[in-house]
Amino acid sequence: MNRFGRCCVAAVNRISLLKNRFGQNYLSIIKPYLISKVLTLNFQILVMNRNTLWSLRLGFSGKEAQKIETLGLQKFLEQSFATKVDKKEPDLLVDSPKTKAELKAARQLMKTTDDEDAVKKILRKEIQVSQKLKEWWLEKMMDEAFPLREKMTCFWHNHFVSTYQKVKVNHWVFQHNQLLREQAFGNFKTLTKAVLKTNAMVRYLDNVDNRRDKINENLSRELLELFTLGIGNYTEEDIKNGAKGLAGLTIGETNANYRKLLENNDTITYFGKTGTFKADELVDIIFEQKAIPYFVTRKILKWFLYDKPSEELVTYYGDYFRKVNFELQPLLTKIFTEEYQKNISGSKIKDPLVYILQLKYELKIEKMNTRVLTFFLKQQGMDLFNQPNVKGWNGGNEWLSSQMYLQRNNVADLLCSGQPLNRRRKYMSDEMMDENSDTMLRVSIDFDANGTNKTIIAQLSERVLFQTDDSMQKDFEELLKYDFNPKSEGAENAVLRLFNTMVKLPEFQLI
Amino acid sequence: MNRRNFLSLTGTFTGGSLLLPSFLHAFGQQPSLVIGEQCLVFIQLNGGNDGLNTFVPYDNPLYYDLRSKIALSKDVLLGKNNGMGFHPALKDFANMQQNGDLSVLQNVGYPEPVRSHFRSQEIWQTATDSNTYANNGWLGKYLDLKCNDHEPTAGINLDNIDNLALKGDEPNSITVKDPNRFKIKNEKEEVGKLSDNPQLDFVRKIANSVMEGSEDIQKALAKSTAEVSYPKTNLGKNLEWIARLVKGNLNSKVYYTSQNGYDTHDNQLNIQNRNLTELNDAVASFYSDLKNAKLMQNVTVVVFSEFGRRVKDNGSGTDHGTAAPMFVIGGSNKGKVFGNNPNLSDLDNGDLKHEIDFRSVYASLLHDKMNFDARKIGIKNAGFKGLF
Numbered sequence: 046m047n048r049f050g051r052c053c054v055a056a057v058n059r060i061s062l063l064k065n066r067f068g069q070n071y072l073s074i075i076k077p078y079l080i081s082k083v084l085t086l087n088f089q090i091l092v093m094n095r096n097t098l099w100s101l102r103l104g105f106s107g108k109e110a111q112k113i114e115t116l117g118l119q120k121f122l123e124q125s126f127a128t129k130v131d132k133k134e135p136d137l138l139v140d141s142p143k144t145k146a147e148l149k150a151a152r153q154l155m156k157t158t159d160d161e162d163a164v165k166k167i168l169r170k171e172i173q174v175s176q177k178l179k180e181w182w183l184e185k186m187m188d189e190a191f192p193l194r195e196k197m198t199c200f201w202h203n204h205f206v207s208t209y210q211k212v213k214v215n216h217w218v219f220q221h222n223q224l225l226r227e228q229a230f231g232n233f234k235t236l237t238k239a240v241l242k243t244n245a246m247v248r249y250l251d252n253v254d255n256r257r258d259k260i261n262e263n264l265s266r267e268l269l270e271l272f273t274l275g276i277g278n279y280t281e282e283d284i285k286n287g288a289k290g291l292a293g294l295t296i297g298e299t300n301a302n303y304r305k306l307l308e309n310n311d312t313i314t315y316f317g318k319t320g321t322f323k324a325d326e327l328v329d330i331i332f333e334q335k336a337i338p339y340f341v342t343r344k345i346l347k348w349f350l351y352d353k354p355s356e357e358l359v360t361y362y363g364d365y366f367r368k369v370n371f372e373l374q375p376l377l378t379k380i381f382t383e384e385y386q387k388n389i390s391g392s393k394i395k396d397p398l399v400y401i402l403q404l405k406y407e408l409k410i411e412k413m414n415t416r417v418l419t420f421f422l423k424q425q426g427m428d429l430f431n432q433p434n435v436k437g438w439n440g441g442n443e444w445l446s447s448q449m450y451l452q453r454n455n456v457a458d459l460l461c462s463g464q465p466l467n468r469r470r471k472y473m474s475d476e477m478m479d480e481n482s483d484t485m486l487r488v489s490i491d492f493d494a495n496g497t498n499k500t501i502i503a504q505l506s507e508r509v510l511f512q513t514d515d516s517m518q519k520d521f522e523e524l525l526k527y528d529f530n531p532k533s534e535g536a537e538n539a540v541l542r543l544f545n546t547m548v549k550l551p552e553f554q555l556i
Numbered sequence: 557m558n559r560r561n562f563l564s565l566t567g568t569f570t571g572g573s574l575l576l577p578s579f580l581h582a583f584g585q586q587p588s589l590v591i592g593e594q595c596l597v598f599i600q601l602n603g604g605n606d607g608l609n610t611f612v613p614y615d616n617p618l619y620y621d622l623r624s625k626i627a628l629s630k631d632v633l634l635g636k637n638n639g640m641g642f643h644p645a646l647k648d649f650a651n652m653q654q655n656g657d658l659s660v661l662q663n664v665g666y667p668e669p670v671r672s673h674f675r676s677q678e679i680w681q682t683a684t685d686s687n688t689y690a691n692n693g694w695l696g697k698y699l700d701l702k703c704n705d706h707e708p709t710a711g712i713n714l715d716n717i718d719n720l721a722l723k724g725d726e727p728n729s730i731t732v733k734d735p736n737r738f739k740i741k742n743e744k745e746e747v748g749k750l751s752d753n754p755q756l757d758f759v760r761k762i763a764n765s766v767m768e769g770s771e772d773i774q775k776a777l778a779k780s781t782a783e784v785s786y787p788k789t790n791l792g793k794n795l796e797w798i799a800r801l802v803k804g805n806l807n808s809k810v811y812y813t814s815q816n817g818y819d820t821h822d823n824q825l826n827i828q829n830r831n832l833t834e835l836n837d838a839v840a841s842f843y844s845d846l847k848n849a850k851l852m853q854n855v856t857v858v859v860f861s862e863f864g865r866r867v868k869d870n871g872s873g874t875d876h877g878t879a880a881p882m883f884v885i886g887g888s889n890k891g892k893v894f895g896n897n898p899n900l901s902d903l904d905n906g907d908l909k910h911e912i913d914f915r916s917v918y919a920s921l922l923h924d925k926m927n928f929d930a931r932k933i934g935i936k937n938a939g940f941k942g943l944f
Binding site for chain 1: 692762
């Protein structure tokens with residue numbers, strides 16, 4: 046042990062001596078001592094368990110922490126990449142119009158009928174299907190053994206935005222979502238090409254209105270500004286000309302395709318190249334541009350790791366992304382394994398999804414109404430299939446306003462005491478309701494029943510807070526005092542209260 | 557019903573005397589600033605305050621026999637009457653009693669006492685039997701039933717951590733860790749870095765601003781000033797803020813704060829003296845502040861601890877015990893000493909047997925001050941008679 050170490054041990058021994066002697070008030074007595082003698086002795090800052098942290102980053106809760114630890118990150122990633130995609134259409138879509146003929150018939154029916162109720166009924170039914178689709182996806186996120194694919198699907202969902210609000214055909218929304226899932230770990234260039242050919246996208250960005258002599262630039266613009274290069278890396282001419290290339294790409298039976306009559310076959314100049322280019326060629330040209338890897342790399346870093354990634358990192362990983370021909374697997378592997386080594390935490394504000402799913406997981410709530418979860422997400426500004434605009438959720442600081450924070454805390458309070466979020470408890474004629482009534486959620490929490498107050502506090506902190514300091518530790522020890530007996534009846538209530546306190550701290554909002 | 561309605565309604569219900577027009581008010585010579593709004597202020601002494609050295613049975617020779625190292629001599633005690641006297645640090649408690657504003661309830665506790673700090677506090681805070689476990693606190697349950705909408709400032713807890721007593725189904729109370737924070741609001745944003753993590757700083761800033769009801773608190777603070785100087789202690793500071801909120805007409809029904817350090821297994825004379833001095837000085841300032849504001853009749857202060865301490869000393873300290881005195885100040889209480897003097901010859905494993913159940917005091921506080929039937933929140937004990 047070096048001199049500094051010995052000094053620390055001596056200081057700690059001295060402190061416990063003083064504690065025995067002066068009881069609870071020892072701190073006031075040792076303060077001057079601490080200041081004079083142990084100025085260099087920083088009280089320990091405890092940080093989150095690294096595998097829990099990475100489980101939260103690569104998934105939605107602490108559920109995979111154990112797996113990451115056992116497999117190692119590399120293997121965990123490999124297995125995540127290797128997960129199979131269920132090709133089957135979810136049953137909830139079975140009655141929704143799918144083929145062009147069915148859609149046309151439905152449209153026709155709504156147009157011709159005088160029965161307003163019937164029209165409303167059709168519309169309402171599709172809104173309900175859309176709601177079920179959200180729940181279906183959310184359940185996938187919660188249930189998958191390796192949820193990284195869903196996390197990445199959600200990344201693409203927020204990159205290649207296409208909302209139900211505008212698309213209004215559930216099958217198209219699902220097909221778009223399924224494409225993002227299938228190619229989640231594929232190739233960025235291939236995926237970009239495929240996305241342009243989804244019915245959802247040509248509808249969402251108005252390419253259905255982009256015709257030979259009546260050009261609509263929307264898709265062409267967002268292709269450059271939001272999907273690939275980012276603002277400042279193209280000209281208005283490129284947008285205009287790109288729109289000509291995209292003209293006539295419109296709704297098809299399963300995928301969007303060009304309709305001969307609506308195409309524009311003018312010779313155009315796109316990023317200095319001249320010719321007649323269609324969607325695939327446009328994308329090829331875009332991917333030859335110097336700026337191509339950085340915009341999406343920055344977004345990946347933001348989605349998983351840093352609200353404000355440094356430009357050095359963006360360049361470093363972006364250059365690599367180009368080198369591997371925009372293959373996602375090597376890029377993600379490199380980012381995750383290298384950043385894992387850096388031991389950085391607290392660099393990102395949790396999105397509402399991770400916030401609520403982590404609470405649900407830690408509180409072991411089995412039967413939680415998925416519908417209520419989707420409603421919470423909507424309230425928190427993360428409505429699935431329904432971003433506010435094509436730019437998607439900006440994330441970062443925008444996840445939290447005082448309103449959102451307050452709502453998160455209220456939700457945490459409700460869940461920690463086992464109350465479902467969807468109904469307020471009613472008080473029958475002024476009397477208390479039984480705390481065990483069946484409207485309550487069953488909540489419980491894992492803790493070591495053979496531990497002490499300190500080990501339980503440490504165990505929970507490691508799982509819940511990206512870091513804790515000395516003063517928080519003191520507060521926790523007031524909640525769970527030294528004579529806390531984890532084996533006593535009702536002990537779990539006390540641990541739940543500790544957990545409740547922790548999850549309302551700013552340190553819970555960050556990963 | 558919104559909070560204002562609820563609070564003013566209960567105000568008019570509370571205690572028959574309050575139905576009188578304010579100029580006929582029985583207690584204040586002048587109308588009070590706040591008419592008829594009753595509130596409760598709890599001061600929880602953490603660690604188990606030694607009751608026998610707080611309110612001392614100086615006439616009982618057993619006291620000196622059993623506490624050879626730590627007994628207080630009759631000469632130093634204050635406000636001596638009927639064999640009982642106050643610890644010398646509690647000079648203002650003695651005065652308040654003289655003024656008829658302080659009642660002492662002797663031997664307060666509960667059946668099958670638990671000597672764990674942790675569990676005993678839980679019992680005091682949930683008002684359950686010692687073998688029953690509840691998620692919500694007694695005041696939280698009360699506020700749940702009284703506030704139809706949730707009312708974020710119906711209960712105010714000035715402490716570092718949430719208090720189980722105030723925990724209910726609805727967020728009817730808030731914990732204010734550092735009331736100074738409210739002072740700086742609306743002033744310039746804090747400048748400079750708080751930590752080396754900008755994301756953490758951002759979230760902390762948000763966290764500081766999210767207190768629901770903080771606007772009400774702001775308003776109350778703006779309306780009141782600090783006229784009495786309070787001691788610069790934690791408790792002094794907390795009571796000063798409570799006084800300002802009461803004077804500023806925040807209309808909270810319950811305020812809660814605590815003082816640490818009463819776990820005197822060792823060196824008790826010094827430590828308890830220091831603690832009780834802090835308690836006395838802070839409460840004295842609070843008392844004279846609210847007296848000046850003609851509000852003391854509306855504010856009931858309750859001082860208690862999770863348990864008393866072993867009758868026999870362990871050398872220079874005492875171990876965990878059971879029953880202890882509880883103090884009630886203001887709120888036009890009767891200013892008496894209730895209950896028998898501690899019986900030092902009939903002990904239960906060396907500890908006092910309780911004679912007054914703390915839940916009967918709770919029931920009386922709720923009934924006499926809040927016009928609320930404690931049975932609705934599961935307190936079966938009848939209210940303690942004659943306190944108010």
